[in-house]
Amino acid sequence: MARNEPLDFENEDDPLLPAPRPAKRSKVIGMDDLLLDYFQSGKKDKLKVKAAKSKHGPKGGYDSGEEDDRATQQEITVCKIFEEVQQKGKVMDARDDVPPWGQQFFRCQNPPSNLSNGGVENCHLLQSFSAIEDIGFDLEMHQGEGFLEGMLLDGWLLNLVRICGFVEDSVASWTLTNLLHSPNEKLQVSAADFWDGILSLDEAGEPLVNLGYFPSYSVLKRAMLSYGYLFDTSGTKASISGSTAAGGPDDSLPHNIIAWLRVVSACCKIRKVHSIFSPSEAEELLAIAISLFLDRRLEGLLLVLGDCLNSLILYFNTSEWETSCVMVAESIAQRVTLDLNCLRVVDCITGTNKRSKILRSQVALQLLKISFGLKVANVEKILKLVTSINVKEKECDFFRLYVYLVLMDNLLFSSDAFRDKTGMVDAWRNYLRNCSTQIGCTDWRFYAPKARNKASYLLQGSILKKSSGDGKSCVR
Incomplete structure (x- = not known):
């Protein structure tokens, strides 16, 4: 033993002192360490694979292109399976295959022709005003038609005819023309209120005023033709089925349709006193009213449409209704396509009276008859x-x-x-x-x-x- 070297017992650990603790390993492993371990292990795996390929593989050695081709083929197979499932899902999904209900019965609108005031400037009403000196009314200065428009808008014309108890034909014709064709919305509403008033009945069921001029079916039909309504039932299906979106300005909804519906309802409510329409004319008007429920642009007018529909249904006499009901149902079945539109037509006849129920049943019968190609509507068949x-x-x-x-x-x-x-x-x-x-x-x-x-x-x-x-x- 060298002189300066420590003794044997000096190198031993002191049993009285605690043993030193091992250094703690960091719990947080950095991302760099993980990536380093991954790449090192990956290299080892590749070396092992290469070694195995060299021993058991082909003589040409390992080819990475084979792995790429195999992965590409798997991707193509998965894409084909996905496309097949997607196509089957489209077939099962009916939301895009069935178009919603809705048909257009109005096409290009034409301005009315040969509209005249019917000599309203020379009516006795204006002449009586000009004859009163205290009023100082000058017929030529005030242009009689403009004066009547002001009275109509203010409601004085209706009050005046109620006091007089009669309406001149020229005044009645002039107000009806404004009702059906005037572009002024306020004038339309006032004219409709005027006709509602003069076609009303008192408590005894008698008319409030004497009237010699009534809205005829020819005048109402001429107005609908100017609105662009399609009356040809033979070509209606092909021409109106499809998109319900409005096109250009000529394809828009007629502005006077509300006034038209109101005057038709007013004419039907005085059937007991005066029959304005014949049974065949009333049938055509009823078919028009039902068809208007299919135009989505008129969804905001359901109350006016419903009132007109019920008034037309109740217009017929008991002896007329049995035949007219079948005629109307046949006309509607020819105009409507057999899809959700026909269900809409049946649902729109919502009246709770007996006639409405019979009409709803008859419309369903005629639709089924046309669908099955039957010449006779046989319920049992x-x-x-x-x-x-x-x-x-x-x-x-x-x-x-x-x-x-x-x-x-x-x-x-x-x-x-x-x-x-x-x-x-x-x-x-x-x-x-x-x-x-x-x-x-x-x-x-x-x-x-x-x-x-x-x-x-x-x-x-x-x-x-x-x-x-x-x-x-x-x-x-």
Whole structure:
């Protein structure tokens, strides 16, 4: 042992002193360290793969292009599968395949021709004003027509004719012309109020004023032609089905249509005193009123349209209605396409009176008749054709079935004509039950869920109607 070297016991640890703790490892690992470890491990793996390829692989060595080609083929396969699933989803999704309801019955508007004031400047009303010296009215200075416009706008013209008890033909014709063709909205409203007033009845059911000039069907039809309404029922379907968006200025909604509806309603309400329209003319006016419900631009006029529709339905006599109802239903069925538009037409006839219910049932019958190509509207045959549709078939048209379900239910239950025919009603209920149970909840074919839900809804409604009908019969 060297002289300066420490002794053996001096190199040993002191048992009385605590042993030094090992240095703590940092818990936070930097991103650089992770990347370094990843690349180092990756290089090792690549070396192993190369070694394995060199021993067991082809003589040419490892080729990275094979891996790229294999990945490309996998991507192409996945893209094809995705496209197939996307195409199937489009087929099952019915939202873009069924257009919404809506048809245009107004096209290019034409300005009315040969509109004259009918000699209103020489009417006795203005002459009587000019004859009163205290008023100092100069007929030539004030231009009689402008003076009448002021009186019409202020409501004095209506008060004056009520006091006099009669309306001259020239004044009546002049106010009707302004009602149907004036571009002044205030003048339209005032003229409509004037005709509502002179066509009203008192408490005894007598007219308030004597009137010799009435709005004829020819005048009203001429006005609708100037508005651009399509009267040709043979070409109406092809020309009006499609987009409901308004085009240019000539394709806009006529401004006088509200006044037209109001004057038609006023003419119908005095049927007991004076028949302004013949039954055939009233049928055409009723078909026009129903068709206007299909124009989406008139959705804000549902109250005016509904009042005109109910007034026209109640215009017919009891002896006329049975024949006229069928004529109107046939006319409507020829103008409307068999899609959501026909369901809209049936729904718009909302009257609770007996005539409205019969008309709704008859319109549904005529639509089904045209759909099945029948020459005679046979309810039993139509019911058999509808109930013969097999919902389990792969090619079943569920959208058309949906339309048939709604139309058939309105045909049978809108009126009381078929409530006593238990055989037909039971057959229809059984078919609704089959549709609601045989169309599975997981069946996502085109319109299949809506057809199943509609069948279930109609079935519940028919059961409630049956129970209410049985209760009434028990009370009797």
